[in-house]
Amino acid sequence: MTIIAVIDHGAGNLVSIAQGLERSGADVTVADVPAGLAGVDGVVLPGVGSTGVAMRRLRQAGFVDPLLELDRPLLGICVGLQLFFDSSDEDATGCLGLMRGRVEQLQETPKLPHIGWNDLTFQREDPLFAGVADDAPFYFVHSYAAVPIDETVVVARATYGNPFVAAARDGVRVGVQFHPERSGPDGVRVLGNFVRECAEAADAA
Numbered sequence: 001m002t003i004i005a006v007i008d009h010g011a012g013n014l015v016s017i018a019q020g021l022e023r024s025g026a027d028v029t030v031a032d033v034p035a036g037l038a039g040v041d042g043v044v045l046p047g048v049g050s051t052g053v054a055m056r057r058l059r060q061a062g063f064v065d066p067l068l069e070l071d072r073p074l075l076g077i078c079v080g081l082q083l084f085f086d087s088s089d090e091d092a093t094g095c096l097g098l099m100r101g102r103v104e105q106l107q108e109t110p111k112l113p114h115i116g117w118n119d120l121t122f123q124r125e126d127p128l129f130a131g132v133a134d135d136a137p138f139y140f141v142h143s144y145a146a147v148p149i150d151e152t153v154v155v156a157r158a159t160y161g162n163p164f165v166a167a168a169r170d171g172v173r174v175g176v177q178f179h180p181e182r183s184g185p186d187g188v189r190v191l192g193n194f195v196r197e198c199a200e201a202a203d204a205a
Helices: 015-025 052-059 066-067 184-203
Strands: 004-008 024-033 042-045 074-077 101-105 113-120 137-142 144-148 154-160 162-170 172-175
Touching: 004 184, 015 184, 042 101, 042 184, 052 066, 052 184, 113 154, 137 154, 137 184, 144 162
Parallel strands: 004 024, 004 042, 042 074, 074 172
Antiparallel strands: 101 144, 113 137, 154 162, 162 172
């Protein structure tokens, strides 16, 4: 059984994420302290709300160093993806620095926050989206998005006003700006692909 820890830092749809992972065959544990990451095959960093609050809670709970040192697959969701980058204009917050770049407010939008369904424009193939149709819609709730320094990390973009990063990967670290746990069958497929990636990484270790 593939064991995946979902980090509980007080901001995330933990139940829905856990259910989606379990439907894909994972054994899910919720980790509210770093010891909860021991022995797992993969980690999910969820997030709703602001990067400043999320980073403060991660620091207070002692998750920052374990996340920086993690050598297993890591999936960031929404604010979780934003936390991968160096800093965020929201709350003028320093983030984890797992990917180079900053998080900026969406530009030229009809209104903020951006709430609703958007399809993706893929920049390259990625195992997280195996079996997902090119025109599959995903559900977004956000006002900020990552602006990477290294464009090669970008997997997909979506457009709301100007195009923005909807998915990014650097090695075993991958993140999505949308909420797969709220995106119907295609979102469940994304979570299932992450479970498969974790299982394959564990088998190869």
